[in-house]
Amino acid sequence: MYYEEITDIENVYYPILAVIGIPVNLMAIVILSRGKCGLSKCITRYMVAMATADLSVLLIDVVFRRIADMYWWPTSLTYTPVCKIILYLAPVSVDCSVWFTVAFTFDRFIAISTKNMKAKYCTERTASIVILTVTPFVCLLNTPLPFAYVSYSPTELNLGCVKDVYFYMRHEWMVFSWIEQLFTPVIPFCLILLFNALTVRRISVASRVRRSLRALSGGEKKKDQEMVNRRRSVVLLLAISSSFILLWATSVAHFIALRWFNFSLRRSSPNPLFEFEKVGFMLQLLSSCTNTAIYTVTQRKFRDELVRVLTYPFR
Numbered sequence: 001m002y003y004e005e006i007t008d009i010e011n012v013y014y015p016i017l018a019v020i021g022i023p024v025n026l027m028a029i030v031i032l033s034r035g036k037c038g039l040s041k042c043i044t045r046y047m048v049a050m051a052t053a054d055l056s057v058l059l060i061d062v063v064f065r066r067i068a069d070m071y072w073w074p075t076s077l078t079y080t081p082v083c084k085i086i087l088y089l090a091p092v093s094v095d096c097s098v099w100f101t102v103a104f105t106f107d108r109f110i111a112i113s114t115k116n117m118k119a120k121y122c123t124e125r126t127a128s129i130v131i132l133t134v135t136p137f138v139c140l141l142n143t144p145l146p147f148a149y150v151s152y153s154p155t156e157l158n159l160g161c162v163k164d165v166y167f168y169m170r171h172e173w174m175v176f177s178w179i180e181q182l183f184t185p186v187i188p189f190c191l192i193l194l195f196n197a198l199t200v201r202r203i204s205v206a207s208r209v210r211r212s213l214r215a216l217s218g219g220e221k222k223k224d225q226e227m228v229n230r231r232r233s234v235v236l237l238l239a240i241s242s243s244f245i246l247l248w249a250t251s252v253a254h255f256i257a258l259r260w261f262n263f264s265l266r267r268s269s270p271n272p273l274f275e276f277e278k279v280g281f282m283l284q285l286l287s288s289c290t291n292t293a294i295y296t297v298t299q300r301k302f303r304d305e306l307v308r309v310l311t312y313p314f315r
Helices: 002-033 041-071 080-113 115-121 124-141 171-217 225-260 274-289 291-298 300-311
Strands: none
Touching: 002 041, 002 274, 002 291, 002 300, 041 080, 041 124, 041 274, 041 291, 080 115, 080 124, 080 171, 080 225, 080 274, 124 171, 171 225, 225 274, 225 291, 274 291, 291 300
16 A cells, blocks of 8 residues: 555656756756856856756656656666666766765865865865766766666566666675665765764854954954855855755665665565655655755845846846
8 A cells, every 4th residue: 555655656756856856957057157156166166066967867867767667668768778777877876966965065164164275175176176086986886787687577688677686695786785875875974964063063163263353353343254255155055965964864764774674675575664765765856956946045146147047038
């Protein structure tokens, strides 16, 4: 009964997510690429990379993988060679989105916490190097995935993809499964929590010191532009990071419960955590279209640019 209910929800949820998320991320890429949102080039580079990765997640994981399985069966997307490519690119796009968020969080931690490293690390060049390093590394890490899938049945050699039975038996595949799950989302989840905690602690200490110094110098009534700029940066950082943590918390909890209670990874076997896992997938894919809403709420210049883009056809 629960399986049928969660399937009915997925049949509606994923098309709505694609219809809303794809144009939203395209709009974010266009607006941020114009460089008129009052953000540094370093921050803009990370945000464009995150929006591009999120768009890839929605196209590959949501449209070509999940919606295709629900409504477009069989098509050329369900041929085994094509299916293997999609099942490889889907986690690659998700991993890129996640680790770009980690890189952005670390960049803001460096910018706020260490003045000496800020000038050297928080630059557009460094952001480009980080992005160009993360992407091929993620592609390389997921290279074994296509070899883990086979056709649905021996009589249908070129239709569909299902994990090979040896995936659940061989030690090398079990090790790969652990590495895959730890790499995304467990380690990024912990890193973002750590960087945010250190950043908030640093800001609290710095704010108290600055208020004390301004009070001694008699400038407490004047607007502290440095603190205003820092506060805007922190609001953006915490909003993006908190959204990631909240939407990925279910997947992390599922991973911990699955390993703790030693349930089989086989999807066909009875698994009390099956629905919990499905909900985790829906929430983590929702994180692919929340950043634009966060930019709109926290960044006034982004809102202005969004209004210009939306009203451009009428003007």
